[in-house]
Amino acid sequence: MLNVDLHCHSKASDGLLSADEVARRAAANGVELLALTDHDNLDGLTTARAVADEAGMQFVNGVEISIEWGGLQVHILGLNFDAADVRLNAGLESIRSGRVDRAQRMADELEKIGIPGCFDGAMRHAENPHLISRAHFARYLVEIGVCKDVRSVFESYIVPGRPGYVDHRWATLEESVNWIVGAGGIAAVAHPGRYKFSKVEMRGLLEDFKGLGGQAVEIVSGSHSAENVTVFSRYAREYGFMASCGSDFHGPGESYIDLGKLAPLPAGLTPVWEAF
Numbered sequence: 512m513l514n515v516d517l518h519c520h521s522k523a524s525d526g527l528l529s530a531d532e533v534a535r536r537a538a539a540n541g542v543e544l545l546a547l548t549d550h551d552n553l554d555g556l557t558t559a560r561a562v563a564d565e566a567g568m569q570f571v572n573g574v575e576i577s578i579e580w581g582g583l584q585v586h587i588l589g590l591n592f593d594a595a596d597v598r599l600n601a602g603l604e605s606i607r608s609g610r611v612d613r614a615q616r617m618a619d620e621l622e623k624i625g626i627p628g629c630f631d632g633a634m635r636h637a638e639n640p641h642l643i644s645r646a647h648f649a650r651y652l653v654e655i656g657v658c659k660d661v662r663s664v665f666e667s668y669i670v671p672g673r674p675g676y677v678d679h680r681w682a683t684l685e686e687s688v689n690w691i692v693g694a695g696g697i698a699a700v701a702h703p704g705r706y707k708f709s710k711v712e713m714r715g716l717l718e719d720f721k722g723l724g725g726q727a728v729e730i731v732s733g734s735h736s737a738e739n740v741t742v743f744s745r746y747a748r749e750y751g752f753m754a755s756c757g758s759d760f761h762g763p764g765e766s767y768i769d770l771g772k773l774a775p776l777p778a779g780l781t782p783v784w785e786a787f
């Protein structure tokens with residue numbers, strides 16, 4: 512079976528390695544088909560593709576778009592699209608433009624509970640300031656000893672209901688699918704097992720997504736348990752979605768699963784790369 516990894520991050524968003532380091536590591540780990548899927552931007556794609564070409568590894572363009580659905584932040588993957596598409600680029604720019612303001616509001620909330628300096632501190636961890644992310648806040652709070660690891664920072668400070676979390680207006684599901692499909696790509700719901708939705712809400716998300724032209728769901732993921740894989744395989748068969756797989760690798764030491772180290776897709780699913 513082909514070694515496929517269609518979800519990972521570089522320093523163009525909140526990964527710890529540069530795009531060329533990510534592509535080199537993927538090739539060294541045996542990946543045969545890679546997509547780099549940075550959050551809300553396409554900056555790493557040209558470099559990653561050049562390294563992939565050199566290494567004889569197949570590469571498709573990718574992006575992970577931040578949207579809001581049902582009151583929660585949801586991630587939609589775009590795969591194998593035209594990176595020069597004007598509407599997609601303008602849409603991603605519109606999401607990015609809110610991030611700096613949100614970071615300032617997060618820093619204000621953290622200062623209120625006695626942790627000053629988080630805006631500048633998080634920015635120091637962000638290679639790309641337009642992509643300032645909660646992950647950069649988490650790394651800063653670990654750096655200054657507030658928590659022992661990024662996971663604990665999320666749990667205690669920067670998820671809904673915690674003091675450093677602020678609401679934010681992301682793109683809509685409809686916008687994200689339209690941008691991806693309009694650019695000739697395939698849209699996939701990223702790591703559906705991570706969203707704290709009821710069964711009814713999850714079905715609502717999948718039905719809305721399908722109705723808008725979404726075609727795939729991420730099944731095997733660094734963020735998924737074995738049970739998640741079973742549950743979402745069933746949904747994929749029921750709704751006729753193709754299946755994607757990706758490590759969601761952010762960096763050594765920070766991610767559960769390394770590039771290209773994924774379990775195979777369960778039998779009976781249509782791999783999304785058959786449509787590339």
Ligand code: AMP
Pocket residue numbers: 525550577584643644645646661662665666761
């Ligand atoms: P943002 O796009 O700024 O809201 O940040 C979301 C990013 O934070 C995700 O893409 C993950 O990289 C990271 N993240 C979200 N939740 C967690 C968590 N519970 N533990 C570790 N990292 C997380």
Ligand code: MN
Pocket residue numbers: 520525550646761
């Ligand atoms: Mn991330």
Ligand code: MN
Pocket residue numbers: 575586701702
């Ligand atoms: Mn994600």
Ligand code: MN
Pocket residue numbers: 518519520575759
């Ligand atoms: Mn991701």
